[in-house]
Amino acid sequence: MAKRMKLAGLAVALGLVIAVPMARAETLADAMIGAYNTSGLLEQNRAVLRAADEDVAQAMSSLRPVISWSADATRQFGTTRSASTANNIVPAVSNTISASLIAELTVFDNGQSKLAIETTKEAVLGTRQQLVSVEQQVLLSAVEAYLEVRRAIENVALRENNVRLIAQELRAAQERFEVGEVTRTDTSLAEARLAAARSQLAAAQGALTVAREQYLAVVGRLPGQLDPLRTLPDLPGSVDAAKGIALRNHPQVKSVQHQVAAAELSILRAEAAMKPSVRLSGRLSVTEGIDTERFTRGGSIGIEAGGPIYQGGRLTSLVRQSMANRDSARGQLHQVIDQIAQNVGNAYAQLRIAQASLESTDRQVRAASVAFEGVREEAALGARTTLDVLNAEQELLNARSARISAEVDEGVAAYRILSTLGRLTATDLRLNVQQYDPVTYYNLVKDGPIQKSQQGQQLDRVLKSLGKN
Template sequence: MAKRTKLAALAVALGLAVSASVAKAETLADAMIGAYNNSGLLEQNRAVLRAADEDVAQAVAALRPVISWSADATRQFGTTRSATTNNLILPTVSNTASASLIAELTIFDNGQGKLAIETAKEAVLGTRQSLVGIEQQVLLAAVEAFLEVRRAIENVALRENNVRLITQELRAARERFEVGEVTRTDTSLAEARLAAARSQLAAAQGALTIAREQYLAIVGRLPGALEPLRSLPNLPGSVESAKAIAVREHPQVKSVQHQVAAAELSILRAEAAMKPTVRLAGRLNVTEGLNTDRFTRGGSVGVEAGGPIYQGGRLTSLVRQAMANRDSSRGQLHQVIDQVSQNVGNAYAQLRIAQASLESTERQVRAATVAFRGVREEAALGARTTLDVLNAEQELLNARSARISAQVDESIAAYRVLSTLGRLTATDLRLNVQQYDPISYYNLVKDGPIQKSKQGQQLDRVLKSLGKN
């Protein structure tokens, strides 16, 4: 009874240990969350987006009054001669100080200012889509790093098992040699295979170390126990439907679409620059003599209008250049659409290849397992040699290794398909992360707040939270 109690307690302890290890195993989602939170590439491109947001603020500021000041202190000296001084040459010195306050406001510019704002907004929208594309790259890299570690771990386990099996075969061969059932050649073959298996194990362990370092670089920490994938992502049933989704939703396509829109607006801006503008200008001046009691104070307010007459063909060249850039953006859009569609087709082809390979390796493993068991039993009866057993074991090892690679390749290919659709994002995958909100910073700066305003103070707090101050 006491022995049964001890065995039961041991079983419970082992069960709890297994449960704890399973509970602590990292999932693929954990790896992607780590990559999302620790990616320097994402941080870099978020800063690029914030810089693009500031272009909108600068375009808005161009339509507001511009107030500036200037000041100077002047010392004038020289000599003078006149009849009042009996034609004597006398030195003259005067010290003056002046200050000016200047204000300017563009009243009418044929829409150049508003077009500049709209162009900057299109650039912001395009940059946001580029950031989504970077996010996809980061998450796909996390997927590949996770699965490569899984591949390496399983290969190491497979190689370790192979070393154990060949060690057993070598032990059996030596026992049979001692009783005269086999020759020295059989034991030498087993020894050679064992040495090769140990070499392959060392290579697999090295590959695991490399995969762990890659995981550390992408996810931000070394991998622990990794949980196998439970399922693959849901994908469209046909390549054509997937291509239609990618053309509509892929961030690269959307980014170039905004570039085309910005190029269209640039043409209108270039045409507006050929027309006159009207500005309201005001100035206040104060000038005082430092060594006299003389001073002047005054100001001016006026409306100024002006426009180009002849600039050597520069303005018309700018219009033509804007049109050429628009045509270039349109051509780029066509290329991107074609490339995205091709990438979808290629990703589906790789997925089908991996699935077919997995199905074949499953059959290969089943057949090799049956063959290995049969050869080993026949060798025990003396109908097979040690070399036959070693060859059958090697066939089984190769089949299992191929199955591991096919399983990993299928998973990677599935997530690559998801990436080509534009759906490998934290939002689409519902990752438990604090997602970066590109709109919040834009809303703070789009109206060009000054530092001392309430909105400017709020912006300062945001920048400090980002670690930029």
């Protein structure tokens, strides 16, 4: 009976073990998804883009009628003398109320309004590319935070193992000292190394705490069990090919190109402002006397043409300023192109350094492992001292630590190359996230919807979903 109960209990225990699913380790993609979904920096720049979208709506309004109203109540008072008052001075008081409806429409302005719309559209396109740059920055920060936690975890495990090994060597040295095989110097050396190893372990644990906090700040949660980085992203085979891709696709290059286009349009706007414009205006008004039976109603419609003659050199100064801004934007474009090309070259150099370091540290670890095992065996036979064993163990520790760093550096360098190519985005990485669509908001506001229109109601729903209402 007791045996059957034990077997039944074992079966229940095994059933519970099987029923409890193993916790899935987090992957690098999970970290990037968390960063994308929780980044305050992304939210900030999305709002910046929406503000730029509104500039298009405001520019578009210049092509449409402007309708306004005004109302006033007036009390006039004073004295009067006329033949009707027998040349006597008498007080005169009147109270009137009037209301007006005014409409204005720009008929012709030499393309100023259309150029303003095109300028703001270029600004929107440039701001969209800046948002892509921020997205790349956020995802690269997630990669770095993830791999730094991996580096810190492996260093802690390495230091813990180091403490265990040195503690074993200390015990062995003490046993040999008790039988007179070694001197007090050997045990003291082992004690000193053990104290140093514990100090380094504490430092590694502190570095892990710092890395976890950085991960929390970037990803939005503390890291759990993290999978090692098993594969690197696909990269162009040569630096020249990578530079060509980067100069075509990098969002910073595209953003400045749109800035140059906007600056070119600004010159045309400044030149158009020096030419005449035509405006159509209309007015309806009603005036009623409060203390009399006076009542008037009427309206007016007219067309007005005009243009500047002399404004103290302001308009020509605006043209020159626009040209200077255009030249500045062109210079910035050349600077960005050079910087992006340099970044690509630097990133590839860092990757090659990391790969060479990883290859050499692999050989170093294998050789140091063999050396350590051999020195330890020789020490057991009395052919080596405790110091020799400790030095061999330290060499192995340094080799393993260098390999950990090289592996992390290789992963960071590979994803930094993706960033310099403009391909470190949620779309290119196929991250399972609800991506922000910058076109949706733009399409809703570009025509300047009013609050009560159908388009305005759709905009209200979008703003509510964004948490802005």
